[in-house]
Amino acid sequence: MKAIKRVRRNKLLFLAITIYLFLLGTMPDKAIQSSKNSMYYIIEMLEIMPVIFILTSLIEAWVPRKAIENSFGENSGIKGTIFSFLLGSFSAGPIYAAFPVCKMLLKKGASTSNIVVILSAWAVIKVPMLANEVKFLGAKFMAIRWILTTTSIFIMAYIMSKVVKKEDLLHEEEKQANENAVLAIKSQYCIGCGLCTKLSPDTFIICDKKAKLINENIQLQNTDNAESINNTIEKCPTKAIYFRNISSF
Ligand code: SF4
Numbered sequence: 001m002k003a004i005k006r007v008r009r010n011k012l013l014f015l016a017i018t019i020y021l022f023l024l025g026t027m028p029d030k031a032i033q034s035s036k037n038s039m040y041y042i043i044e045m046l047e048i049m050p051v052i053f054i055l056t057s058l059i060e061a062w063v064p065r066k067a068i069e070n071s072f073g074e075n076s077g078i079k080g081t082i083f084s085f086l087l088g089s090f091s092a093g094p095i096y097a098a099f100p101v102c103k104m105l106l107k108k109g110a111s112t113s114n115i116v117v118i119l120s121a122w123a124v125i126k127v128p129m130l131a132n133e134v135k136f137l138g139a140k141f142m143a144i145r146w147i148l149t150t151t152s153i154f155i156m157a158y159i160m161s162k163v164v165k166k167e168d169l170l171h172e173e174e175k176q177a178n179e180n181a182v183l184a185i186k187s188q189y190c191i192g193c194g195l196c197t198k199l200s201p202d203t204f205i206i207c208d209k210k211a212k213l214i215n216e217n218i219q220l221q222n223t224d225n226a227e228s229i230n231n232t233i234e235k236c237p238t239k240a241i242y243f244r245n246i247s248s249f
Contacts (some may be wrong), residue, residue, distance in 0.1 A: 031135060069108070192206060203218065
């Protein structure tokens, strides 16, 4: 059962392995060439992705949801679009490095249109590359391409925000995990400041200088205090409060 779940969760990986095995049996030289190419990209990813994951985790843990919502959220307006464009344009690294960053921003309240702007600008408007473009293709070419690309990005972001809803971007497993998750406290992180008991007095108490849950089985969909709990999760200074997936028990 666990094996089936694992295959389902990594279906693309298993599909790729199956194709490689098929190639190995039918066209071994192509299989070897493909494996070499894949290894090249895997090594490149292994060099880049750890740094991206660390940065993403730090931002996720320490940048308040409110700050992300204000800068990149639905109501951030033109300011959010400009921030997103600048973030994408000045970022370094390949486009796949942008995906975990965008997923984290999305989870923290960024809007779909701003995610499209970040991803698109990251992919095609790298500021250091513009100088190279001028060198090889000329300033006029670069300027016209930049204007047309930028205009297309904003049009695309608008259309995507109308067609793709934020909930659609959540992975099916993630949606299920969110539904099954229960409120929990990492007591080793808790410093007993008592802020949670002030913000959500019906949910938290302090006991032996550590926060405890009044009810151990709180799920987002079965509590009337969802807003207050989310606010408390955001405000906890040590990020000790979180929703734990029941399947990880
Ligand atoms: S707000 Fe966080 S650190 Fe403070 S008591 Fe509550 S859980 Fe502990």
